[in-house]
Amino acid sequence: MHAIPELWAAAVNWLTIHAVVPVLVALHLARYVVDPPHEIAQYFLLTAIQVAIIACVFRPMESLWPVERWPDRHATLIDRAYTLLKLFGVLPLFTYLVLSPLTQWLGGAGAGDDPAGLLSVQGMLPWLGHHPVLLFLVYYALYDLVYYGIHRLQHSIPWWWALHSLHHSQRQLNCWSNDRDHYLDDLLEALIVALAALLIGVSPTDYALLVLSGELLQNLGHANVRLRFGPVLEKLLVDPHYHRLHHMRVDPDRPQLHYCNFAFIFPLWDIVFGTALFGEPARPTGVGDPMVDADNRRGIVGQQLYVLRRFWGAFRRRAGWRPGDVAFDEGYAPVPARDFDLHALEASQVPLAHAGAATRAVERP
Numbered sequence: 065m066h067a068i069p070e071l072w073a074a075a076v077n078w079l080t081i082h083a084v085v086p087v088l089v090a091l092h093l094a095r096y097v098v099d100p101p102h103e104i105a106q107y108f109l110l111t112a113i114q115v116a117i118i119a120c121v122f123r124p125m126e127s128l129w130p131v132e133r134w135p136d137r138h139a140t141l142i143d144r145a146y147t148l149l150k151l152f153g154v155l156p157l158f159t160y161l162v163l164s165p166l167t168q169w170l171g172g173a174g175a176g177d178d179p180a181g182l183l184s185v186q187g188m189l190p191w192l193g194h195h196p197v198l199l200f201l202v203y204y205a206l207y208d209l210v211y212y213g214i215h216r217l218q219h220s221i222p223w224w225w226a227l228h229s230l231h232h233s234q235r236q237l238n239c240w241s242n243d244r245d246h247y248l249d250d251l252l253e254a255l256i257v258a259l260a261a262l263l264i265g266v267s268p269t270d271y272a273l274l275v276l277s278g279e280l281l282q283n284l285g286h287a288n289v290r291l292r293f294g295p296v297l298e299k300l301l302v303d304p305h306y307h308r309l310h311h312m313r314v315d316p317d318r319p320q321l322h323y324c325n326f327a328f329i330f331p332l333w334d335i336v337f338g339t340a341l342f343g344e345p346a347r348p349t350g351v352g353d354p355m356v357d358a359d360n361r362r363g364i365v366g367q368q369l370y371v372l373r374r375f376w377g378a379f380r381r382r383a384g385w386r387p388g389d390v391a392f393d394e395g396y397a398p399v400p401a402r403d404f405d406l407h408a409l410e411a412s413q414v415p416l417a418h419a420g421a422a423t424r425a426v427e428r429p
């Protein structure tokens with residue numbers, strides 16, 4: 065039984081010596097990184113395991129038990145690129161070059177494993193300190209509650225929807241879709257969640273465990289897999305069917321139906337706040353708004369730039385701050401969704417294959 069921890073320590077050690085330290089030195093980054101190199105090596109090993117589970121478990125499940133059968137998986141490729149770019153590039157750069165030094169500079173919980181914070185859970189309920197599993201579950205529930213709150217705002221505030229709608233424009237929702245996000249959206253989310261973690265006093269070790277296990281469940285939640293946890297467990301833990309309903313294309317006959325299932329881990333928060341939807345059959349995923357659906361005609365750089373324009377079109381207008389379900393006009397101004405003929409939009413959607421062909425035609429110099 066001791067073999068696994070020993071093997072893990074040896075792998076971390078090997079990666080630290082042969083990859084992390086030489087790369088930090090070669091890039092002249094060693095002096096800017098406050099975390100010990102073995103922590104960075106540990107991050108990359110855990111991330112490699114996460115990616116291996118997506119590729120070797122969730123992806124084959126999509127072939128064996130798909131919800132939707134697609135003629136090809138062309139539209140999923142960009143999501144895989146988003147995941148690899150974020151997990152092996154953007155996230156470690158942001159965490160080790162910005163977030164960690166900032167946290168240490170602020171002198172918060174990130175500076176060590178000593179849990180402290182203005183609203184420290186352990187400070188308020190000291191007996192929880194003797195029940196580490198229960199304490200971890202409380203952190204998990206609070207972490208998910210913060211995400212739930214952010215997610216409701218991402219759908220309600222038009223400028224935030226302008227960013228988050230990139231995540232929803234995917235019509236082939238798949239096991240790589242969790243990281244298809246705008247980087248500004250990621251940054252806002254990361255800062256709010258990290259601040260919340262500091263306030264409630266989550267230790268860095270618990271925080272890393274929260275993020276990793278939460279991520280894996282969200283990767284599974286996006287998978288195109290006919291998997292349901294059953295009438296009891298589906299109310300305790302988010303399954304792929306539950307999150308697929310959150311991604312449904314607007315139903316012209318029931319335009320409020322898609323405003324559901326915002327929780328990422330515990331459906332409890334949707335049940336408490338009245339946004340849970342169970343028992344509905346899966347519907348096609350994507351968005352009804354053609355300005356947002358146009359994301360499917362672009363690559364990562366194009367998506368990031370156009371979504372930024374969409375964001376700015378909403379952010380600089382008063383309508384961009386008025387809560388409500390919106391679509392965007394040609395000048396990226398948010399327009400209440402009720403002003404659109406949803407049946408006409410549904411009928412006018414371009415098939416994905418044509419959207420891809422249109423992209424290649426447009427992007428050719």
Ligand SMILES: [Zn+2]
Pocket residue numbers: 215218219228232310
């Ligand atoms: Zn959403």
Ligand SMILES: [Zn+2]
Pocket residue numbers: 231242286307311
């Ligand atoms: Zn999602």
